[in-house]
Amino acid sequence: MNNPGMTEVLFSLILVAIAIAISRFWKINVEKDIAIGSVRSFVQLVAVGYALNFIFDLESVWLILVTLLVMALVGAQAASSRVTKIKSPFVLILFSILFGSFVTIGIMAFLNIITFEARYIIPLGGMIIGNSMNASALSMNRITSDISSNRLTVETALSLGKSWRESSALYFRDAVTTGMISILNSMKTVGLVALPGAMTGMILAGADPLDAVLLQIIVMYMILMAVAVTSVVVVELTVRQLFTVHHQLK
Amino acid sequence: MGSPSLVVSHVSKIVDDKKILEDISYTFYPKNIYTILGPSGSGKSSLLRLLNRLDESSSGEIIFDGQTIDSYVVCELRKKIGYLFQTPYLFEKTVKDNFLFADNTVSNSQMLELLAQVHLSQKMLESSVEKLSVGEKQRVAFARMLLTKPKILLLDEPTSALDPSITEAFEQFIQKITIKENLTTIIVTHSPEQAMRFDQTGILIADGKIAESSDIKSLLENPQSDAGKRYKARELS
Known part of the structure; x- marks a missing residue:
């Protein structure tokens, strides 16, 4: 497996889309939570990645x-x-x-x-x-x-x-x-x-x-x-x- | 009458701005049984809880054996001022375990003697507490309390779970041990009949105050206070 880049991350959004589709199809009503959770975890983890790079360098x-x-x-x-x-x-x-x-x-x-x-x-x-x-x-x-x-x-x-x-x-x-x-x-x-x-x-x-x-x-x-x-x-x-x-x- | 064993002086208890007990003063003597009567929620059990510091009074002073109760190490004080709850709780697993919990130096023969005193079969020593009836549990809890060698017994409705045939025998045991061991026994009861059987001092508490106290016959048959008269007429319950 190659080290993943942004392209691979974007492709993995397909998995999120499938989860949303499942929620909508079976009327589980968690589409909003899935969307917010996915964006939030993306932003938090990318921010942590940059912060760790900074801390490791210092x-x-x-x-x-x-x-x-x-x-x-x-x-x-x-x-x-x-x-x-x-x-x-x-x-x-x-x-x-x-x-x-x-x-x-x-x-x-x-x-x-x-x-x-x-x-x-x-x-x-x-x-x-x-x-x-x-x-x-x-x-x-x-x-x-x-x-x-x-x-x-x-x-x-x-x-x-x-x-x-x-x-x-x-x-x-x-x-x-x-x-x-x-x-x-x-x-x-x-x-x-x-x-x-x-x-x-x-x-x-x-x-x-x-x-x-x-x-x-x-x-x-x-x-x-x-x-x-x-x-x-x-x-x-x-x-x-x-x-x-x-x-x-x- | 000798020296008092317990002196309660101007004791009040306030919880969340509500007066639970107000300006309680009373002097208790050894070899005596005091029955505390009064309607539900009048503060009877609250008073007992203050006497062995399960709760703290808001003001006033309680003196045990000549010293304020604050001056005792609280765990030692509680061994000297035994408390029997209305609902008995026994620890796992056997009756013997409960006795050893109270005093881990007690011998087998002392435990057997204690069981006989509270009218329980000696075979019960190794019994699981789960197999006991509520009445049997109450008597085991009473015997367990005696193992800490208290000078004062605080009994909150001690016979409420006993059937009538056992109740009188148990009352006689309380009377006997109070005299024999030079104890001061303070009993909260809802039963005027039981108070009459003890035939000693009665204290009527109403609205957190001592409404009246005297020998029990006078208190129940010829009350002087308004609360006493209402209690007699069963208007207070």
Whole structure:
């Protein structure tokens, strides 16, 4: 496969047109959404392409960090918009994503698994932040809904002299697991059902499949750790919001 | 009467600008059973929740054993001021697990004795809590609360799920343990008949205030307050 140019992209619009035709024929009524989504993704990705070229050329550590921060801010905003039962979730989610991402990237850079260059850090950071974003929203929603729908259970434990941490331990575990379930499931089926994105990209770009597999394994472990850390941190911070300092449910 | 075990002084609770409890003052003594009566939504359960700090009062002071409740480590305070919810909740999986949750040092023989005290079969110790009736669950929850060795018992409608044959035996156990263990027992009930059976002090709460308190017979048969008279006439329910 040759590296695609604008002509190939324009030809691929035929696929979008077919999707619109399907929507119209079966009266699914998503033609407008398909059209807007296609244009939007085109504009966003082309803009990102130019931005990445610029950042890769400059090779500035600060620019890499700012880029990761912007990704985390956008991710936290998207995740917090999905959280309904807690006031101002944005700061908690942003902190959790940043913590999970920076610890993971820090360990990988320290162990020399990846070099601290924009070409590696930014795409990997994007994958980490994207997965952490989903995990944090799922975990936060789970812990808030579990505790609010199990007030009697939690207050029974509190009334027996248990701390807020002991009284919410069961729900803590469930919420963290909810955040991790996606990566755990995809680890079970990886390669058997679908080839993951990073690996597919490398193979399409002409890399040796075994090299692509090795990179994919690293990416998977990296996402696993980031998601685990982010989920634990976000649940820990959220539970603290649900109780007073006197171990009372708010 | 000795030293009071619990002193409630000018306690109020306001939630979203609404007065749930207003200027409650009362002194409780050991070896006594206090029945709190009053219509639904009058603030009876809200008062119990303040006494062991499941909720925070908006103003006033509560003194337990000579010290304000704020000065205790809250988890330790709650072991000393036990709370039994109207709807019992038991943790997974067995009755024994529930007892060990409250006190992981309790021996098997103590657990068996406790079951006998609350009129439950000793075979029930290893039973799954899912197999228990609501009444059995209530008694297991009561026994579990006793394992934290409370000095005050706060019981919110403790017999509402029990059938009449068990209710009286359970009431007698509450009376017995209150005297034997030098406890102060505060019971919220909707049943004037039950309050009469305990035959001690009655406190009538209406609209978040103590309308009247006296020995239960006087309170129910010859109330002095307007709220007391309306309660007697069943106008308040």
